[in-house]
Amino acid sequence: MIEIKNLTKSFGDLLVWRDVSLTIQDGETTAIIGRSGCGKSVLLKHLNALMYPDEGQILIDGKSVFDLSYTELRKVRQRFGILFQGGALFDSISTFENVAFPLRYFTDQSEEEISHNVNEALTMVNLKDSGSKSTAELSGGMRKRVGLARAIILKPDYLLYDEPTSGLDPRTSGEINELIVNLANTMDITSVVITHDMHSVLSISDKVAFLDEQKLSWFGKTDDMKHSDNKNLMDFITASEYQINKQTA
């Protein structure tokens, strides 16, 4: 369980958001939505202390992440997999080696086991035969899927996705959404997904957190979202549905 308590973050004079509190239960998928620049990525990077807040706490299974020593923090971070917005693949090594990277450094698996596990992960993200490609040869959608394979290779408890479908065509987006749902079910993973895509939200998430006006404007079950009385949230939903209709028209 991840408990975010009264979190406030600013960069110099720029307040990103204030007093954000929400709880992520094990096994749930939570979507974070909001306009671009409202601080979704920044919030995600607090979960495993890639960033530190001005105020507030995050408790993971009751332990405060921001109070851990660096050694303890590194252990906690290994319970998380993150898919970064652009994939964040290491461009000096091949696709296969990107996925193998955590195994080489954090396990003592043999070359055979590594090869088996990497191929299994690549198969899960439908990239069975792309291991030998250099990262420069990959399309945007493939980069995200390789990033995802790397994120799940150590079988994390939590998976964080930063805009997994943005910049992708509707069909590839659909595949990635399916993948997110499948991973959550088959690997029993707790997921947090940043997205602007209402399709994704409705198809994958149990709960929704809406960041707006420098605060957590709405948080609740996805099913309750449609009849909320939060005007900005309704506008946001209408606007993104309009976007989707325009794209598919």
Next chain:
Amino acid sequence: MISAIKELRIAGGIREFGRYGQLLYQALRSSTEFSTYRKNLFHEFVKVGYESIPIIFLVGIFTGAVMTLQTAYQLDTDIYPSTIIGSIVVQSLIIELAAVISALVLAGKVGARMSTELGTMRVSEQIDALEAMGFNSVSFLVVPRIAAGILMFPILYITAAVFGILGGITAGAVDGILPVAEFMEGGRAFFFESDIIFGIIKSFVFGFVITSIACYKGYYAFGGAEGVGNATTRATVLSCIFVLLADFILAALLL
């Protein structure tokens, strides 16, 4: 108004120096995690050392050659024995030129590569990805680069000095200013081992200054492609300034 801006800049400078110090402290602490950076260290030895030899060869040869021709021109009287040209060239190369000119060239070659690499890794979230895996990104990226700088620069310095002397000898002989034997005689007369040690200390410090500033600027780059460009420009300019400053301080302290 102007004094307010000055104060802001000074405060910014102090803050930046603090962050630089913090990164170095982290690097020092994580330098014990040898297994994390072993592979990168050998890679950096090759990039910093081996791949710099051609440019250091050119820098050495030309510095020595030009130095010889110009010293001969400046001393073009009958008062001094011509062997003194060899003495001046050899000693200048060993004390100053081989170390400083190489360092300025390497600030462009080695430093710029490091800040661009780390800056690109930062803005494309590769550094976050490393940290997120539970990796110590400072140990993985910064430690091997600084270590390669402080270990390889002295070797490059010696290479530059040797090629500088060879360049000087060749220029003197080809131009007919002074025969090889006289150059060597002059060079030997003012050759002190302590000068070489002084040069090695210098190049060690320059290697540290250049690679640590480049890593610092790259590691904390922000703002996309433009941000990486800015980081690299700042790193190169600051490296040159601090190399010259360190050169002055070391001369004042050690000579």
